[in-house]
Amino acid sequence: MAWLGLLVGTLVGMGLLGSPVGLKPDQIVLIWCGCGVLVELAAARLPRFGFCATGAGLWLGLAARFPALAWLAVLGAGLAFLLRIGRTSQAGVGSLLEALADLQPLALAIGLGHAFAQPLLAPLVWWLFWWLQPSFLTQVLDEEVGGEWARMRVRLTRVGLTAASLGALAGFVPADKPVVPVLLALALWLLSGTSSSVQLGVDAEAREIVGRQKQRGLQQREKGLDRREEGLQAEGHKQKLTAAELSVRLQTYQLVDEMLESIPQRLAFQAVGEMIVQRLQARFGISNVVLFWDQRGSLNPVSWVSRHADRIASAGLTQRSEPIVAEAIRIGRLKQERGSNAAPNRLFPEDQWSLALPLPGRGGFYLGSEFLRELGEEDLHFLEVLARHSVLALDAAAWYQTLQTSLQKEAATAARNEALVQRLALVIDGVTQLIRLRDAQAMLERAAEILEPVISHQGYLGRSADLAVFLGNGDRAALEALATRVTEQGLPLLLENPHRLGVPLLSDQGSQGALVLERTDKPFTREDQDILAVLSYQLGGAIVSARLFAELQKTHAALRDSQAQLMQSSKMAAVGQLAGGVAHELNTPLGAVALAIEAAQLNLETKPDRAIQRLQRATKAVGQMKEIVSKLLFYSRDARTGWRETSINQVIEDTLQMVGHQLRLDNVEVLQQLSELSPVLANANELQQVLTNLILNARDAMLAPGAVGKRLMISSGAWESGVWVKVRDQGTGIPPEVLERIFEPFFTTKDVGKGTGLGLSVTSQLIQQHGGTIKVQSYPGQGTEFEVRLLTTPPAEVA
Numbered sequence: 001m002a003w004l005g006l007l008v009g010t011l012v013g014m015g016l017l018g019s020p021v022g023l024k025p026d027q028i029v030l031i032w033c034g035c036g037v038l039v040e041l042a043a044a045r046l047p048r049f050g051f052c053a054t055g056a057g058l059w060l061g062l063a064a065r066f067p068a069l070a071w072l073a074v075l076g077a078g079l080a081f082l083l084r085i086g087r088t089s090q091a092g093v094g095s096l097l098e099a100l101a102d103l104q105p106l107a108l109a110i111g112l113g114h115a116f117a118q119p120l121l122a123p124l125v126w127w128l129f130w131w132l133q134p135s136f137l138t139q140v141l142d143e144e145v146g147g148e149w150a151r152m153r154v155r156l157t158r159v160g161l162t163a164a165s166l167g168a169l170a171g172f173v174p175a176d177k178p179v180v181p182v183l184l185a186l187a188l189w190l191l192s193g194t195s196s197s198v199q200l201g202v203d204a205e206a207r208e209i210v211g212r213q214k215q216r217g218l219q220q221r222e223k224g225l226d227r228r229e230e231g232l233q234a235e236g237h238k239q240k241l242t243a244a245e246l247s248v249r250l251q252t253y254q255l256v257d258e259m260l261e262s263i264p265q266r267l268a269f270q271a272v273g274e275m276i277v278q279r280l281q282a283r284f285g286i287s288n289v290v291l292f293w294d295q296r297g298s299l300n301p302v303s304w305v306s307r308h309a310d311r312i313a314s315a316g317l318t319q320r321s322e323p324i325v326a327e328a329i330r331i332g333r334l335k336q337e338r339g340s341n342a343a344p345n346r347l348f349p350e351d352q353w354s355l356a357l358p359l360p361g362r363g364g365f366y367l368g369s370e371f372l373r374e375l376g377e378e379d380l381h382f383l384e385v386l387a388r389h390s391v392l393a394l395d396a397a398a399w400y401q402t403l404q405t406s407l408q409k410e411a412a413t414a415a416r417n418e419a420l421v422q423r424l425a426l427v428i429d430g431v432t433q434l435i436r437l438r439d440a441q442a443m444l445e446r447a448a449e450i451l452e453p454v455i456s457h458q459g460y461l462g463r464s465a466d467l468a469v470f471l472g473n474g475d476r477a478a479l480e481a482l483a484t485r486v487t488e489q490g491l492p493l494l495l496e497n498p499h500r501l502g503v504p505l506l507s508d509q510g511s512q513g514a515l516v517l518e519r520t521d522k523p524f525t526r527e528d529q530d531i532l533a534v535l536s537y538q539l540g541g542a543i544v545s546a547r548l549f550a551e552l553q554k555t556h557a558a559l560r561d562s563q564a565q566l567m568q569s570s571k572m573a574a575v576g577q578l579a580g581g582v583a584h585e586l587n588t589p590l591g592a593v594a595l596a597i598e599a600a601q602l603n604l605e606t607k608p609d610r611a612i613q614r615l616q617r618a619t620k621a622v623g624q625m626k627e628i629v630s631k632l633l634f635y636s637r638d639a640r641t642g643w644r645e646t647s648i649n650q651v652i653e654d655t656l657q658m659v660g661h662q663l664r665l666d667n668v669e670v671l672q673q674l675s676e677l678s679p680v681l682a683n684a685n686e687l688q689q690v691l692t693n694l695i696l697n698a699r700d701a702m703l704a705p706g707a708v709g710k711r712l713m714i715s716s717g718a719w720e721s722g723v724w725v726k727v728r729d730q731g732t733g734i735p736p737e738v739l740e741r742i743f744e745p746f747f748t749t750k751d752v753g754k755g756t757g758l759g760l761s762v763t764s765q766l767i768q769q770h771g772g773t774i775k776v777q778s779y780p781g782q783g784t785e786f787e788v789r790l791l792t793t794p795p796a797e798v799a
Helices: 002-018 025-041 056-065 067-087 093-115 119-137 143-155 157-170 179-199 209-234 243-261 269-284 309-313 323-331 377-434 440-451 476-489 526-603 608-636 648-665 684-703 759-769
Strands: 288-295 298-305 335-338 353-359 363-369 459-464 467-472 493-495 499-507 510-519 643-646 669-673 680-683 711-719 722-728 773-779 783-791
Touching: 025 056, 025 067, 025 179, 056 067, 056 093, 056 119, 056 157, 056 179, 067 093, 093 119, 119 157, 157 179, 269 288, 269 298, 269 363, 269 377, 298 309, 298 323, 323 335, 323 353, 323 363, 353 377, 377 440, 377 526, 440 459, 440 467, 440 510, 440 526, 459 476, 467 476, 476 493, 476 499, 476 510, 499 526, 510 526, 643 648, 643 684, 648 669, 648 684, 648 711, 648 722, 680 684, 680 783, 684 711, 684 722, 684 759, 684 783, 759 773
Parallel strands: 669 711
Antiparallel strands: 288 298, 288 363, 335 353, 353 363, 459 467, 459 510, 493 499, 499 510, 643 680, 711 722, 722 783, 773 783
16 A cells, blocks of 8 residues: 555646646645655565665655754654554564664654754655664564574665665755655665565575585486486387386485585595595495596695505606596596506505596596496486585685685784784884994993893804903804904805804994804894894994994084183283283282382381381282282183173273283273172183283274274173173274174184184184173274173083
């Protein structure tokens, strides 16, 4: 009745398609619901549980076209599922589960599509939950019923996806067309019918090899019987086979079936061959049964039952065979021989009766006896049937054995690769520690520790240049010779008896040495060589890096010494400039000392009190000279050490005290504007050198022709991260083309013999070593100002 209703509905829809009269929206919705109920009632019944229901496409289309009536789609589907319960084979809870299995995915899909305001999302969500539904309900179903239902759902995947797609497409057509649900219902009904006839037909599971053999054997047996019967009819023999003959034939086929049914229990090719020849020997009671198999174009015995087993096993070496087998394969049918056969190199020359049963394209059976035999028609028919089935059984066994061999090889390869990866991981972990070392001997010793758990060995020799590390109990002289050879050739060497392995320490600069191992228990392998090569390549590069690092350290130390000497030279140049002023400043207290001592000598006896006063003046003058010399010595000494908390203002005062007399001699006026500052971590001697260079350069600028005046301004202050010092003069200024080069080493604008070009270069380096900066502003004809900024606490790498 449901199918009839669908047909009528289709005709009505076709009429509506051409009708100009429109329908009201509620009438169109009723058509949607009616079509959905009809499609659900026409759903195909699954064998054990559930239905092949495609009506979900209509309900999804209804929810997509009329989002406000999504609840009606769920309600209509639930009603249709309840009406369908009458067709179920389940009772009670089982029938409700069948309805729930179709309703739950539909309700979830429509609900989610409505919640996210995306109705077209519902078909995809429905198909996903519909496909996963068996995994939820199989827990409450019978295991066999649930498993079969899950497999059926898998087969119906394309059907469900098609129904969901039709529901999604229905969302794109106009909502006022009543023909849409009718045509959609017709398409879904046809989809349900197609799925029930094609998808739901219980697909034949993959037959076991033996099952296919039996089926083919029975078909061929039936064809043989048909051909035999036709032959009898053609010859005019219309008589029927007697019950006794049929019984014999049945026994023959039962024996073949029984033999072949036991094959799946012993799937190895050799086992299958032995089982068949044993059954043949037992069936015919003969002395020799051999299975010959074509192996690379040569017939070789693979299974046999015979008292001449040794002769058969050595047939390949002795070039023995049975020519009757090759002849039977050539003609493609069974062949018998009676009496002795004088063919040369026969396996069984004593056999008086022999039979060859060909296996097309594979090989053949040999049956032989030392006594003459006669085989009946049923025996020959049995052998023909056996030949056909044996080919299938042996092919299956050979394929299975090949597969097993491949799997075993793959497993062995995987295990070997895993072990290799583990060994390489140990090497790589060790290399990460090895490359941090800076000593070649320590690297060679560490390499021995890395190799200990990776490659077993009794002797180890690591050699690089004139350095060698020997560990273990090997022959050191032999290992030394092998290391020399490997280093010179730059190639690995793998030796046996005794077992030694040598690999060069390669780098982009060539061979740096060699690693050599020795052991007595087993040879080294290519994998051992590859692993040792990985380590040696890393070690070679690390040794080169260590050597370059050592050379860099030496060069850096030499550079530091040269830089210190350069700074000291600059300092001595400044001392030379101060020599005249210092000498004049020492001359004044020295004259006072001389006068005081002379006066003290004159008054020592007559006026001892006055003599003491004169001596005290002399002592004071000596103290002044001592302070002057002390400051000059402090300035002149090597300043590579001595970082401490330093007062910038005190450095300024000490510098002015040392150069002040020279400035006074040159009529240079010094003005100071010093602020209260926190101490900074610095080298006071180097800062004094900086200020001395800046002050003397300012003095020279103010003594040059064209200077504005001779007033020197020195000021200090604080900024957010430290302190600053400014030195401003009233000299001639610095031209722009000179200003950009003033910090270059050996650049000077002074006359030959008056400047070295090192003062400002050294000043810039010293400020950089303190983590500070130096800037200069100059205005030609107005003067120049240098500003030095220092951090209160310089970076750790600086200090």
